[in-house]
Amino acid sequence: MSASSEDMKSKLTWRRFNDGDDQWGSWTENIFDADHSHKCPTYVNKTPPCQGSCPAGEDIRGWLQVVRGIEKPSDGMDMKEYAFRRSTDANPFPSIMGRVCPAPCEDGCNRNEVEDHVGINSVEQFIGDSALENKYDFAHLKPATESGKKVAIIGGGPAGLAAAYQLRRKGHSCTLFDDHSALGGWMRYGIPGYRTPRDVLDGEIQRILDMGVEVKLNTRIGKDISLEQVEKDYDALLWAIGTKSGKGLPIPTFDAPNCVDGVAFLEAFNEKKLQHVPRKLIVVGGGDTSIDVASVARRLGHVSDSHDKDNAENVILGFTAHDVATSAKKEGAEVVLTSLFPIEEMTAAEHEVDDAKREGIEIQGGVMPIEVLKDDEGRAIGLKMTKCTIDKGRPTAVEGSEYTIDCDMIVSAIGQTGDLTGFEELDNGRGLIDADKHYQVPGKEGHFVAGDVVRPHLLTTAIGQASIAAESIDHYLNGINNKHRPKVDVHHYNLMSKLVETSLEPTSFDSQKGEVTPENDLRGTDSSSRAIHNYEDRSANEVIPHDDLFLGHYAFEPRNIRDEKVPSSEEVIGHFEERVIGLSEETAKAEAGRCMSCGMCFECDNCVIYCPQDAVHRTKKTESTLGRYVYTDYNICVGCHICADVCPTGYIKMGMGE
């Protein structure tokens, strides 16, 4: 649907010409200069930039096409189930991703060049929530045969779980070892339940376990079971142990009992041991963990008449636990969050920062801690700060700008490292494990690695790495050498699989068969059904930029934004409900409909309508599928380029005849 003239006047999206232009420029050379160009249209699939920017490599364009109704399931399956199957091919956690992934895909989205990105993760949440509601499972992925090979996965966070999911699909037995009493890693023990609701998390994990994954909880490799034993019992091993150890502030005075680290704080809260916090809390950080600590502290509040044994640090350090049934009246805790970077450059997601401010957290950006001030008993009572500038990632104090913030507790949330106790030989010197591009541990045959312990980042990154590691493990177990990874290493749309799914795959071909017919003629012909004609899949090598699209086709259409229930600073104590409200089906479809389908046909009919030769036709309904919606009759095409010029998605390239 092109922009209406009203829209074009009031909200210009994109125009090929500027006001006052009266020349057609290169069009005069191209159009109707047909006999010289010798080029006719071909159909070229490229990777859209949303997918290129998603660390899990999801076929985002594909599942948006399904939700908006362009790509239909082949056998009458419900749209929601088909969208679930398509989105979970790369990432088995659509509900969790849709809620807490900071969505780098949206930064990459070409629609930013029109008015605003597509709300990708809100549609992903819709897909995930519908799947849980309708109890969709992974039964359709049951492997045809079991390989008889056993893989030990150490760590039951997103990386370990995603690897188990991919490996079960390939028929390998998997055992997940985790030292907690439940699976999920930081999705359960770090991120609070009002961001990753536990029923949602449990539902998405259970679906993976139902594929036949063995689980050993409360089992720490390196302590409860030795590494040698695991190596003996399993054919391959995946390290997915994340980064368990919080980092203290790098100042010598950060040694008071009431100076703790952020992940220990959150773990005590998520295990329901920490019930209240001191009156004044400073959180040093700027990323997701610091925001979670500060927001949890505001929700827990302060109890003024608590005993010394109830000190929060004793709970955080595991010496005691708060009384869950405490009836003491809670008051608001004063929480200050400090960041080396200015507020707008903090690494936490922007909407999390906005919510934190609304909930009454004071954020100070562009400042660094220089000294913990202590009382006579050695407890922290203040943090000396200074303003700072950042040069090449390193902070420099601004002279004469020192000041002090009073406090009863300091929480350092400046990052984590891996805990490699019991297998120190894997430590690369930074508390992490090295990986090659196949996620194999260099020099350690049969050992693979994925997730935060390679590079602390995001859930989606851990899941993307796990998928590649699972492929490498599969190759290793089958004695196949790992090949080059593609330049654009994502879960691509595969037209041949789609044709097989819809029973439209090309017929077999025997070039030796006696008489020459259109079906066994070796010379190119588009009248046979033994090949996919005039289609080129460049998705493994090319991401389609916005200037390959005809953006003028797209009308100004504001994003459908999810509602949120964010408590005010007065309402925040005891507020543990989820804040994000998912899109309705109708709105999810409308939002998916904003996708410009970069690099793939979305059935707009422009080429059919505008071809002056009437050479472009719709494929018969019974033979049509995504990417095969139109065809060109090359006996009629004169190579005028008009179809390529009016194709909004950049799917048509004048290539035939080159």
Ligand SMILES: Cc1cc2nc3c(=O)[nH]c(=O)nc-3n(C[C@H](O)[C@H](O)[C@H](O)COP(=O)(O)OP(=O)(O)OC[C@H]3O[C@@H](n4cnc5c(N)ncnc54)[C@H](O)[C@@H]3O)c2cc1C
């Ligand atoms: C507070 C916090 C908030 C975050 N917020 C977000 C967010 O909003 N969005 C986002 O995308 N990312 C967020 N992240 C980052 C994200 O959680 C991580 O990138 C992701 O969880 C890493 O997954 P993983 O599987 O590698 O490790 P983990 O999630 O850490 O899981 C590893 C598991 O292995 C276990 N383990 C470790 N050693 C052993 C051993 N020797 N034996 C047995 N088990 C072991 C651990 O206890 C743990 O359960 C956040 C992280 C934190 C800490």
Ligand code: SF4
């Ligand atoms: S996992 Fe994150 S980056 Fe990938 S599609 Fe979902 S929201 Fe986007």
Ligand code: SF4
């Ligand atoms: S418009 Fe659609 S296909 Fe293009 S980058 Fe955005 S979400 Fe991806």
